[in-house]
Amino acid sequence: MLDRYARRLIDPPLNKLGQGLARLSITADFITLSGLFLGVLAAVSIALDAPELALVPLLLSRVADGLDGAVARATRKTDFGGYLDITVDFLFYGLIPMAFVWLSPATNGAAGAFLLASFYFNGASFLGYAILAEKHGHKTTAQGQKSLYYSNGILEGTETIAFFVLLCLLPTYFAPLSWVFGALCFATATLRLYAAKQIFTE
Template identity: 45%
Template sequence: MIDAILYRRLNPLLSAVARPLVKLGIKADQVTVIGLIFGLGVLPALYFQEYLWALLAILLNRLCDGLDGAIARQTHRTDAGGFIDSVFDFIFYSSVPLGFLLADPATNAVAAGFLMLSFMATAASFLAFAVLASKHGIENPRYPTKSLYYMGGITEGFETIVAFILFCLWPQHFVLLAFIFAGLCWFTALTRLYLGYQTLHALTGVADGKESSTNR
């Protein structure tokens, strides 16, 4: 919901941190891979119920996610880099509820499973529209440097990380927090579904109208 604002505020800081990394020859894709490794560290941390270590893994993953983009902007942005960045993000997001399921299957399984289903809904609505937005040349002025069209919602990256932090700080309340956040995810997914359908339906109608005029 506030990713665009946060992005503009953090971009100068991330750019400053990225400059010495660029001078050392560190590549954006390398940071993306390192970020995934950090992110997957939540699985053993949560399995052993080491919640502060899990929180550290989450924060390091997000730091790398910001730095890889900053490095790419100072060197060379590629679709390949944007591709693996998006894929790794979704793998990381799903690993957190899986980790809580592993921590206490009897208590957390249903909530964790429902949250992963909710993530699937937000991811599908995001990615499907991104593909078709690219096909129709729809621009996104809120995120001009993103590799994919970034369709917003009430649960974007910032809100997801806040939820993950709350999970780690109050693991005893994971079930309640997970169901609340899953509900917000479904609101986001349904909103994206409605707005995406209306946008693409309008574009299809315009295209059909032009084709009909040409055929007369």
């Protein structure tokens, strides 16, 4: 819901930085994988009971997630680069809840499983919608220039990152926060399915 507004703020500085990195021959795929490494580091920090320390690599990983696209636009966008980017994104989104479950399985296990199930459902609805949109020739730049169609929703990347930051700041509230966020993810995916039925039913 907030991605289109966040892009207006972050795209200009990211594009400028991306052009500088491109001149240094740093590739978009390298930045994508560096972002994944930072995401893994954040998850390890959480699992080792240092969620506050996880904030730095977590936020840097999301900067890398925006920066890889900026570098690609400054050089050459590839289908594989877009595929790698979205795959790494979904892996990152799964790692953070998993780390909180590992931190306290008894306290966070049920809520973590519910949250991950909601991410799975939401991700499937997102990717399925992108396939149908491509098949029907739909285009959008509302969330910036992407390699695949990004459908909007109640919860998008901006809200998810804010949620992860909140979890790191308030780790003892992981369970109640996850029940609420997971329910909103289920609502997002359900609404996307309804939209797809209205648009793509022949």
